[in-house]
Amino acid sequence: MVALLDLVQTLTTPHPVDRYLELVRPMLTVRDMRARIISVDRSVPGTISLSLRPTRQWDGLRAGQFLQLGVVIEGVRHLRCYSPVNSQHDRRRRLDLTLRVHPHGLVSRYLHEHARPGMIVDLEPASGVFHLPDHRPARVLLISGGSGITPVLSMLRTLVDEGYSGDVVFLHYARSPELVPHHAELAEIAAAHPNIAVEMRYPERDGRGFDHDELVRVAPWFAEAQTYLCGPPPLMESVRDVYSGADLSERLHTEEFVASTVAVDSAEVDGTTTFSASGVTAENAGASLLEQAEGAGLRPEFGCRMGICFSCTSVRRSGCTRNLRTGELEADPDQPIQLCVQAAVGDVDIEI
Amino acid sequence: MTILTETKDGPLVLSPDQVEEIGRALDELRARVVADLGERDREYIYDIIKAQRGFEIAGRGLMYLGFLPPFWLAGVAALSVSKILDNMEIGHNVMHGQYDWMREPGLNSRVFEWDNVCPGDQWKHSHNYMHHTYTNIHGRDRDIGYGVLRIDEGQDWNPYYLGNPVYAFLLMVFFEWGVMLHDLEADNIVKGKRSWSDLKPLIKGQLRKSGRQVLKDYVAFPLLTGPLFLSTLAGNATANLVRNVWAYSIIFCGHFPSGVQTFTEEETAEETRGEWYVRQMLGSANISGSPLFHIMSGNLSHQIEHHLFPDLPANRYPQIAPEVRALCEKFGLPYNTGPLGKQIGSVWAKIFQLALPPRVQESRLAKFLPAALRKQPTSGVIVMRQQSPTEAGV
Numbered sequence: 001m002v003a004l005l006d007l008v009q010t011l012t013t014p015h016p017v018d019r020y021l022e023l024v025r026p027m028l029t030v031r032d033m034r035a036r037i038i039s040v041d042r043s044v045p046g047t048i049s050l051s052l053r054p055t056r057q058w059d060g061l062r063a064g065q066f067l068q069l070g071v072v073i074e075g076v077r078h079l080r081c082y083s084p085v086n087s088q089h090d091r092r093r094r095l096d097l098t099l100r101v102h103p104h105g106l107v108s109r110y111l112h113e114h115a116r117p118g119m120i121v122d123l124e125p126a127s128g129v130f131h132l133p134d135h136r137p138a139r140v141l142l143i144s145g146g147s148g149i150t151p152v153l154s155m156l157r158t159l160v161d162e163g164y165s166g167d168v169v170f171l172h173y174a175r176s177p178e179l180v181p182h183h184a185e186l187a188e189i190a191a192a193h194p195n196i197a198v199e200m201r202y203p204e205r206d207g208r209g210f211d212h213d214e215l216v217r218v219a220p221w222f223a224e225a226q227t228y229l230c231g232p233p234p235l236m237e238s239v240r241d242v243y244s245g246a247d248l249s250e251r252l253h254t255e256e257f258v259a260s261t262v263a264v265d266s267a268e269v270d271g272t273t274t275f276s277a278s279g280v281t282a283e284n285a286g287a288s289l290l291e292q293a294e295g296a297g298l299r300p301e302f303g304c305r306m307g308i309c310f311s312c313t314s315v316r317r318s319g320c321t322r323n324l325r326t327g328e329l330e331a332d333p334d335q336p337i338q339l340c341v342q343a344a345v346g347d348v349d350i351e352i
Numbered sequence: 353m354t355i356l357t358e359t360k361d362g363p364l365v366l367s368p369d370q371v372e373e374i375g376r377a378l379d380e381l382r383a384r385v386v387a388d389l390g391e392r393d394r395e396y397i398y399d400i401i402k403a404q405r406g407f408e409i410a411g412r413g414l415m416y417l418g419f420l421p422p423f424w425l426a427g428v429a430a431l432s433v434s435k436i437l438d439n440m441e442i443g444h445n446v447m448h449g450q451y452d453w454m455r456e457p458g459l460n461s462r463v464f465e466w467d468n469v470c471p472g473d474q475w476k477h478s479h480n481y482m483h484h485t486y487t488n489i490h491g492r493d494r495d496i497g498y499g500v501l502r503i504d505e506g507q508d509w510n511p512y513y514l515g516n517p518v519y520a521f522l523l524m525v526f527f528e529w530g531v532m533l534h535d536l537e538a539d540n541i542v543k544g545k546r547s548w549s550d551l552k553p554l555i556k557g558q559l560r561k562s563g564r565q566v567l568k569d570y571v572a573f574p575l576l577t578g579p580l581f582l583s584t585l586a587g588n589a590t591a592n593l594v595r596n597v598w599a600y601s602i603i604f605c606g607h608f609p610s611g612v613q614t615f616t617e618e619e620t621a622e623e624t625r626g627e628w629y630v631r632q633m634l635g636s637a638n639i640s641g642s643p644l645f646h647i648m649s650g651n652l653s654h655q656i657e658h659h660l661f662p663d664l665p666a667n668r669y670p671q672i673a674p675e676v677r678a679l680c681e682k683f684g685l686p687y688n689t690g691p692l693g694k695q696i697g698s699v700w701a702k703i704f705q706l707a708l709p710p711r712v713q714e715s716r717l718a719k720f721l722p723a724a725l726r727k728q729p730t731s732g733v734i735v736m737r738q739q740s741p742t743e744a745g746v
Contacts, residue, residue: 010572011412013564014465019458023402032457075394077455279485297386299453301460 005030026120033057033123035069035095040115044181047147048112052095054123061126063088063158064151064228064255068303068311069097070122073110077122079303079311080107083150083230083255084126085182087157095123098181100147130228130255132158137226138166141219143210143239145173145231151255152228153182160189160196168196169219173235175204210238212245223248230255256306271346276317278352288324289350290339300339300352307341314339319348364684366630375626377679382661385668389453396667397451397459400441400647408434411591412573418583431591433648436598438467439528440650445666447472448480452663469562470532474554478535484662488607488614488635495607496614498523498530499539502706504614509709516707520700527596532558598648602639605695606655608702609637611688632659633680638673638689645692646670656687701725 008017018032027036035052042048061067066083084095101112132140132155140159142152149172156170170190174180180200190198199218203209215222229239229252236254243252269286275298282296290312293300303311307325313336320331321342329345330337339350366374411431417423443466445451451459458464465472478494486492490506497503501520502513523530536554540546569588577584613634620631639645639653646653646669654669657676664672680687704725705713712718718726 007572010564010568011576013568014467014561016458019401020405022458023398023405072394075390075392075454079455299455301452301455 027055029055029057031057033125035121035123037115037117037119037121038094039117042112045178046101047098047179047181048101048108048115049096049098049181050111050115052097052121052123053093054095056093057125058093058095058123059125061086061088061154062131063155064131065126065128065154066130066151066255067095067126068122068124069107070124071107071110073106078107078110079122079124081303083154085150085153085157087154087161089158089161098147098150098153128255130230130253131155132228133226136162136164136166139219139221139225140164140166140168141222141225141227142168142170143227143229143231143235144171145235146175148229148231148235148255149181151230153186155228156186156189156196160193165195167219167221167225168193170196170198171201171218172199173201173203173210173231176202210235210242212242215242223251225251227252229253269344271319271344271348273319273344274347274349275352276349284344284346284348286343288340289321289337289342289344289348292344293339293350293352298352302340305340307338310338312339313337315351316342317349317351320345321348366683366685368624370683371626371630372624373626374679374683375624375629378629378660378676379625381672381675382664385661385664385672389665393451393665393667394454397442397446397665400437404434404437404442407431407437415573415577415580415584415587418577418580418587424583424587428587428590428594431588432594432598435467435591435595436648439595439599440602440652441647441666442466442650443468443472444650444652447476449663450665465561467565468528468531469558469565470528470534471557471561474535474557475531480662484659486620487632487659488612489617489620490614491617494534494537498534499537500530501703503608503702505706505710506614506616507706509706513707516703517700520703524597524600525593527600528592529562532562601692601696602649602652604699605637605639605692606652606658607636608699609688609690609695610698610702611686612637629660630685632656633676633685633687635659636688637695638687639692639695640689641692643670656689 005017012020017030021028021030022032026034033055035054035058037050038053039051040048041050061084064083066081068079068081070077070079072078082097082099085098086094086096099108099111101108103109130151136159140155142155144152152170152172156168159168170186172180172186177183177200180186186198186200190196197218201208201210201214208214219225223246227239227243227248229236233256236256240249240252240254243249269284271284272281273284273289273292274281275293275296278298280293280296280298282292285292285295287295290300290302290305300314301311305312316330316333316335316337318333320329321337322329322345324341324343330342337350339352407430411427411429411434414423414427414430418427443464446459446464447461447466449461452461461476468475483493483495488496490496490504497507500523502509502516536551537546541548541551569592570585573588574581574584613631615631615635620627623631633656636655636659638656639649641649641653651666651669652658654666654673657669657673658666660676661669661672677687679685708721708725713721713726
């Protein structure tokens with residue numbers, strides 16, 4: 001098989017075999033990974049659920065990880081990160097995605113309008129460090145808000161599939177019950193497993209936001225548990241505050257799903273960024289290098305725009321950049337950096 | 353700065369304001385096209401790719417009937433078309449980044465490779481960077497003569513150039529190999545301007561890429577046709593030759609026909625954007641023809657538009673060409689175009705003329721030379737940059 005593939009690759013050189021196959025049958029690929037949409041569910045308002053069948057290259061995920069989905073909109077392929085809600089023990093070679101349709105979200109709105117069974121999308125392998133450890137903790141607390149439910153739902157389903165016997169609390173924040181995807185399934189899981197508690201909170205209705213007392217109420221053992229948190233920035237912040245107050249930050253694992261980067265104070269920004277491969281320069285304004293490059297008319301590849309997917313990684317030839325998430329300064333020459341979370345500090349040369 | 357242009361109709365002066373007006377008009381034209389890029393351009397390039405793959409598969413398949421001359425010829429023709437499309441309308445343009453905006457891994461200039469022995473990354477250096485930045489500037493643009501030919505009067509004559517037509521012919525026949533060797537700058541090694549150690553990584557890449565190409569065309573596919581090995585080998589070699597002759601002919605029409613202007617480093621120092629645009633227009637030449645001809649030439653028949661906007665999808669060049677031409681006419685700038693026969697004819701005439709030392713051409717003996725070898729009056733343009741119109745002698 002490998003020898004045959006080598007021969008075919010020799011014959012199609014310099015183009016990869018997939019560049020021929022995609023013109024005939026996009027799902028028949030040698031190296032590229034794609035997926036076919038097999039079902040579409042728009043029953044939850046503002047949300048779309050997709051089931052996908054990936055090509056054979058898909059080798060699974062660890063509960064909580066995300067993947068990148070690519071669709072073509074007006075001629076341009078756009079990649080976005082989504083966390084599948086599957087159990088990692090799902091052996092059906094199937095991916096279930098639930099995504100919030102953002103009013104300004106290009107890809108989510110496109111999928112909401114156009115996704116239909118049979119449509120083929122691009123797929124990148126699962127990645128990310130937000131996942132359950134191989135050695136399962138004795139107790140698990142899952143906290144989510146809004147569409148941050150997806151990675152922790154994957155974790156919950158995985159634990160259920162494993163017959164996990166430790167305590168699990170699933171604490172989810174939403175605006176109203178109708179807006180919670182997989183609501184019925186969550187209730188079923190809670191009813192069938194005495195060790196699993198599902199706690200729904202609707203702060204706008206019941207006024208119950210997250211605080212230390214609430215944490216003690218739902219999971220009195222939280223200090224011995226591992227906590228996985230994904231949600232909007234205000235929720236993330238409250239939970240982080242409580243955990244750092246209790247000196248438990250090491251037991252709190254988080255994933256952002258909204259970029260919470262802080263631009264460099266533009267009053268302090270000076271210098272010029274040179275995009276040396278294209279011979280374009282731009283005055284620094286405090287925005288990310290990705291935005292700065294786009295503002296200068298360049299079209300670098302990007303994916304998540306929040307520093308996780310590495311699609312926009314480019315080489316910083318010289319100069320100093322600031323990591324917009326951590327504030328850290330870096331100045332090693334010839335280093336690959338992520339343009340979407342780095343801003344220039346003084347003169348910088350980026351090779352794009 | 354002032355640009356003084358000497359045309360057939362006499363001198364023409366563009367004021368700095370006019371030059372910048374040209375720049376603004378072209379920037380605006382570019383912005384309009386960029387804003388309009390989308391599905392249509394995507395479909396276009398994929399249609400071309402589908403056609404190219406179709407011709408390639410047909411060509412390879414027909415070689416199995418290569419013992420029958422008509423099928424062998426049809427196979428060579430299909431494979432030649434495939435290689436021409438691959439190198440020109442697809443490869444050249446994709447590697448210019450014309451389709452990078454699609455963010456399609458298979459059509460991204462960073463990773464794309466073409467069906468040619470020259471590795472894409474080396475070509476991008478010698479072509480996209482060196483040639484397109486320093487178009488027609490003596491001492492900077494190595495496409496002026498490719499380090500082998502005398503193709504412009506600005507190049508000093510020496511006895512080596514007596515072989516000019518022979519070198520040009522060999523370059524035409526082995527064009528893809530010439531393109532491959534281009535980035536080595538062999539003439540600079542001979543002159544001691546470049547050391548062998550600079551070449552090591554380049555040669556490594558060339559061996560790797562050309563090795564695969566040779567393996568495919570001259571070993572693997574011939575072997576797959578079994579007893580027709582030699583027939584397939586000859587067919588593949590012929591297709592490569594056809595592609596070489598065609599690509600050479602189209603590409604030489606881009607900057608070498610009569611009327612095209614070259615520049616010196618002094619003239620072009622501290623150029624403004626508008627002046628850069630004007631240099632691209634004066635230094636390039638188009639070829640007129642049918643839509644099919646434009647596709648088969650990779651739209652390099654729209655060399656002027658290509659040099660103004662090398663990263664705009666080539667299928668847009670025919671659409672913007674009338675506007676560029678109108679802009680040239682508005683400011684009295686020449687818009688060099690003509691049918692293939694005329695353009696390539698003037699290129700070959702130049703190759704022969706420039707083989708001879710200038711003093712022969714200027715001597716009384718010149719009238720005994722065949723007409724084609726006689727020095728032609730330069731009907732083109734001379735561009736000078738001066739600090740002010742008065743200093744330019746106007």
